[in-house]
Amino acid sequence: MNLLNNYFLNSAFFAQSGTESAVPTAVSQVVDSAVPIQAWTNSMLVPIVLGAVGYLFIQHGVVKSKAYFAAGAVAVLLAVGFALGFTPGTFDSYVLMAFCAVATGGGIGFLTAREPVYAALGFATAVLSVCGVLFMQSALFIAAATMIVYAGATIIIFLFVLMFAQQTELRTYDVQLNNPLVAAAIGAILLATITMCVTKNNAILPVRVDSTRVMSAASLPDSLSSEAGKEASKKLDAIDPNLRYVPKLTAGLGRSMYTDYLLAVELAGTVLLVATIGAIALAQRTTETQS
Amino acid sequence: MTTKKSKTVKWGEEPKIGWWEAMYLPAIAGGLATAIKHAFSGRTTTRQYPDVEPEIPPNYRGVHRLNRDEEGRVKCVACYMCQTACPANCIEIIAAPAPKDDPHWKDRDKFPQTFTIDELRCIYCGMCEEACPVDAIELTSVYDLTGYTRKELIFDKEKLLSVFDETSTAGKDPVRTNRGALGPASVEAATASQGPPPPGRGSHG
């Protein structure tokens, strides 16, 4: 529905873009780290509860009984619903919540599945739901890229390997964790960190989701250096100096990647290249020694 | 086990792909050209079977028939030759002495009381036909044999005789060449009683 909504807003944008001043009427709420981070909020309860529930699950290996699993899943869903339930009840937010819930479910499935293939499928579910969340936030490029790279290639390679190494019986190291307490603690701390970062005034992320974002500076047609862009950033400065100009979706991302983050992109590319060469070298050596 | 190339065995080589074929595209274009040529040639080799019946050669070996002689009696003399010759054991004959009082049967000693052929078991080899000393059993060119039950396809004497009636009235008498004369064996046998037997006859005994 958000896509439709985007289109609706885009249509207004199209109507505007014909004129000279393509300055948004509604202003982006993307703010540059102006959020005061509170150390303790009520939402911090969520990672603690989740960590405890997770420990309960994994202390004896994977989940043994279905009823146990169902109870846990309901508890987690309730927690997520509790966290997200304070969002204003638009259709978009419900869809978003549904995606979030499915993503959480996929993650739980990934962690608790007995068979590796089901674990990979749980991972796929989680990734695809996150793509849905990204779609709902109008981050189309990231969503498509995630879909291609993770869901379309990485998990399929996982499945490929898992199907080859199909086991008839589960080994203990597949179902038993060495240090369930440590694992649960690390997971809870990670979750707490994320929660802390996205929390503002006792509210969690979705409240800050702003469906006017496509309508806003993010959908401006030109780059920052163009006339329209300069004008836009000037107006944004006048409204609030903390507001940041975000170029148009894909083009802006590309420009940003190859200017601001050039070094990071090149380094990541080099790492991948090294990995490829290493893989080829490994494969080659095996063939030589065996023949 | 080593695979030594023997001189008596002809070893096929995988065809080498040359430079022209390795370019792919010309070869693909050639294949497409062939496909398109056939697609638009308008030629078909399909036979519209139930609508248009195929022409069956007259020496086809299909459903059996039991021939009648000129008096309408079953020609079979119940000698068991066909039953003995049958490799599939599908013929079953029960012989009975010919009724002595009946002047109609006075030239016969035996006749088949029952004569059944399991058409599903038969392999249509034609051995029965060759074994028969009096050309009583023949394989016709009837090929579309169908039935709803297995029992239905175990042909008894009456059924086999009716096959004879049908095929002979339809002019579909089987043609055999191995008797030296081309033409229906039954007709030939009928004429043989008036003249000398054709050469080669009786060597089958």
Add this chain to the structure above:
Amino acid sequence: MFEYLKQSWPTLWPTLGAIGVILAFVPVLGLYMTFIERKLAAYVQDRLGPNRVGPFGILQAIADAIKLFLKEQIIPDHVYTFLYFIAPTFSLMTAMFALVVMPFGPVPTEYTEGFRYIVAPGIDIGIMMMIAISSLSAYGIILGGWASNNKYSLYGAIRSCAQFISYEIPLGLSIIGIIAASGSLNIEQIVSSQGGAIWNWNIFWQPLALIVFFTSALAETNRLPFDLAECEQELVGGFHTEYGGIKFVLFFLAEYTHVVTVSFLTALLFFGGWHFPGLTGPVDANLGGMLLRTFVLVFKVTMVVGFIMLLRWSLPRFRFDQLMGLAWKGLIPLALLNFLCVAIVLTYDLPKHYLALTALFLVAGSMVSARHLQHTINRPRSEGRPATNVNLTESAI
């Protein structure tokens, strides 16, 4: 909720209408494509094809559909039931979802009121979205193959895994040249950049991209000559061995939907979409012009579909190592070279003629250098492969 609907109705109904068109046409199209394919196959092989149901057998598709829908639902004992049912559904879902960003008629680049011949217009990353969604279509096959719990199905699934991953790369790389030349990921804008004269069509400027794109797209559709996931002679039926009735229909429909998608993409990206010499003026000038343009697009798509079907009856199936060799040693380097040429021409603002010139050289050069593929093809299967257990399974793929 109701308020929301009421408020957004002017923009909602064209979208719902487009979704309706796709939902209504795809199954019918799929059914009739089976019929057309059977007819075409028959003509290529000097046969008559289906001709018993209705005049010229045109009701055969419907008869097939009724038969398949009414078939008994057989669930083999040994399957993983949940995934077994999910797989065909997911297969069709992804295939249809890819049509969301697919214009099936003239879409104006500017916003207009009313029906717009596309479900989601104005999506900034149209073509990328399409690739993203089609990359998911491997899941249906993999899940189906794995859930069937049958070694033939599993081999089919594993083959298609490797095939999908390999051929997605040249597919994406070949489109990059087009995207760079058009300056947009948006399909509508790629098409509108090919407007005007016939030589604006991308095929004349980047023929190599077309060859690479079409080949890899054909591999993504899992059709001959790339249908190693289901080849009858080796794998019975591959991933759909254990499927029958309506579940098989879903797989089948997904395959034909992929064919439609690929044909649409080929027509839109390389053959000018709804543009045709002589058809000038704004896209949404009047209803007649729009219908004519829709007809032009559909005609082009039909031609591509026919070509794909003819290819099926012209080419033999690849062996698996040949398949991999074609992707990794043939198509990927060619696609990269093509993109390099396009990038050079665009960066140094060379006239467009250079693009065509380089493309010609590239096609000729790639054909000449096909010689290096010769070694791969002529190499016997066993050569250079160590005889270990691992490779026994590998050679069975």
